[in-house]
Amino acid sequence: MLHSAKFHYDASSALSQGQxxxxxxxxxxxxxxxTEMGFAVLSDGMxxxxxxxxxxxxxxxxxxxxxxxxxxxxxxxxxxxxxxxxEAAIGANExxxxxxxxxxxxxxxxxxxxxxxxxxxxxYWISIxxxxxxxxxxxxxxxxxxxxxxxxxxxxxxxKGMMEPEEALxxxxxxxxxxxxxxxxxPKIDCPNEPIQLLVGDIVIAASDGLQFLAEEKITEVLxxxxxxxxxxxxxxxxxxxxxxxxxxxDNVSVCIIKVAQQQTEITKVQEPIALAxxxxxxxxxxxxxxxxxSAVSSTPGKKYLCRVSIERAAEQ
Numbered sequence: 001m002l003h004s005a006k007f008h009y010d011a012s013s014a015l016s017q018g019q020x021x022x023x024x025x026x027x028x029x030x031x032x033x034x035t036e037m038g039f040a041v042l043s044d045g046m047x048x049x050x051x052x053x054x055x056x057x058x059x060x061x062x063x064x065x066x067x068x069x070x071x072x073x074x075x076x077x078x079x080x081x082x083x084x085x086x087e088a089a090i091g092a093n094e095x096x097x098x099x100x101x102x103x104x105x106x107x108x109x110x111x112x113x114x115x116x117x118x119x120x121x122x123x124y125w126i127s128i129x130x131x132x133x134x135x136x137x138x139x140x141x142x143x144x145x146x147x148x149x150x151x152x153x154x155x156x157x158x159x160k161g162m163m164e165p166e167e168a169l170x171x172x173x174x175x176x177x178x179x180x181x182x183x184x185x186x187p188k189i190d191c192p193n194e195p196i197q198l199l200v201g202d203i204v205i206a207a208s209d210g211l212q213f214l215a216e217e218k219i220t221e222v223l224x225x226x227x228x229x230x231x232x233x234x235x236x237x238x239x240x241x242x243x244x245x246x247x248x249x250x251d252n253v254s255v256c257i258i259k260v261a262q263q264q265t266e267i268t269k270v271q272e273p274i275a276l277a278x279x280x281x282x283x284x285x286x287x288x289x290x291x292x293x294x295s296a297v298s299s300t301p302g303k304k305y306l307c308r309v310s311i312e313r314a315a316e317q
Contacts, residue, residue: 007036007120007198010259014235016242018210018250024052025208025254026060030068031118037074039067039117040256044131044208046110046180051103055096055111059181062092063115078119082193085126089113089181089189097183110182114145114206118258122195123204128188129180132212134219135196136203136227141220146190148179175209202260203227203234210253213242231257 011031017023024045031038043059045052066088070077077084092113100107112129125133127145135142146152151174157163179188198204203223205211211219222241226234234257242253 006263008261008263009038010231012231012235013256014239016239016253018252019248020252022053023252024056025252026056027254028060028064029256037119040206041115042206042254044112051106051109055109058095059092059111059113062095063088074119081124082191085191089126093181096181100183110180112180116204116206121198123198124195126191129177131208134205136223139224141216148177148188150174150176198260200262204258207255210251211255213247213250231259
């Protein structure tokens, strides 16, 4: 019996407005059936900035369009993945500038970006801002991307004993971003050249910072409890738990859940059925023809396919 393995993804996305007046998050995901690649693009429009909802839609549209254009040739995309992602982000940033110049009321709008790209068992990404990208593996949650906010710097000071935890937690500048798309130079771009190697059972989570109203311990608890369920069930449960918090300051939430699985295909070695043998018959102009039938079985979970091929050739006379 021959075995072949093919990675596939169960992906879903979800949005919640939380307690905000407007939905300033935008998200789109593309994981075609029976392909070994897919990607998601998520953007969080800047709270307090003009037209944050427009900014996030511009960023998502521009980056998604560029990735979709390249997705027809996954090998070429992967070979140039870092430059493709960077150019897509820079293009989105330029679109923000053009829009702001054409619409003065939108001046100052901005947005974050996080875009994971999965090709077979490899994970690439680009991120700008504080929208987190997580990997859940072996019941442990790991943040993969950089946090371009003062939060990470304050946490570092706390770890070195240079700032009290309570002071860091309540600092008014804690959520200020150190890099974001606003139509100007981008101070920091997190876009590794080397991928993360994925394993069967991994869950990749891209989200806006609204998800972080849940502590990482709570997110881990939800993922552990839902690990055998569909990605849609996981995203729904995360939003349900957030809603249960009933936090009056709950920010917009957008999340994409990507579960990594492996589809096994079993193919029997080609065999001749016992009852079949070479058969001679008359072909064109009385020519003797030998006919032979070969069969093979291919199966995936729950399905079996039987293929028969008939081969004919002129018999030796």
